[in-house]
Amino acid sequence: MVTDDTKSGEPETSARNVHNRHLTMNNLLRATAELIAERGIEKLTVTSVAARAGLSRRLIYLYFRSLTGLLEAYVQGYFNQMDAVLADQIKTMAEPTQSAQRMHLYLLTYARQWQTDEA
Numbered sequence: 001m002v003t004d005d006t007k008s009g010e011p012e013t014s015a016r017n018v019h020n021r022h023l024t025m026n027n028l029l030r031a032t033a034e035l036i037a038e039r040g041i042e043k044l045t046v047t048s049v050a051a052r053a054g055l056s057r058r059l060i061y062l063y064f065r066s067l068t069g070l071l072e073a074y075v076q077g078y079f080n081q082m083d084a085v086l087a088d089q090i091k092t093m094a095e096p097t098q099s100a101q102r103m104h105l106y107l108l109t110y111a112r113q114w115q116t117d118e119a
Contacts, residue, residue, distance in 0.1 A: 025063055025073075027053045032074045041071070082110065 031052035035044055046067050050057040064070040089102055 021063070024055065024059060028055065028060060028063065028070065029074055029077060032070060036074075044071075046070075 028049060031049050032044065035048055035052055039048075044067065046057050046060050049067075049070065050060055060067075060070055064073055086103060086106065089106065
């Protein structure tokens with residue numbers, strides 16, 4: 001007896017595809033971060049990111065459309081991490097004044113780091 005497993009396999013296949021896409025995007029973003037840290041943003045290319053990630057340039061264009069799109073996703077991820085850190089800090093503070101002071105200190109530290117990275 002032959003059964004049609006196509007429909008029963010769809011959710012698993014779809015979940016696997018989403019997982020693989022997520023891993024590929026993270027691999028490209030990690031490669032982007034490494035290359036920016038090593039060479040600076042001015043020398044970043046689609047070819048260098050693809051080579052570092054061990055993937056094709058075509059995947060970068062498929063997922064991000066351009067080098068600019070890749071950089072936007074990288075920066076957005078960085079800001080998402082910063083938002084998460086701030087949210088965690090705020091949750092642990094009992095008094096609003098203390099929250100504001102810590103947030104101010106965090107942002108100053110972030111701004112100084114950003115300036116150092118650009119130099």
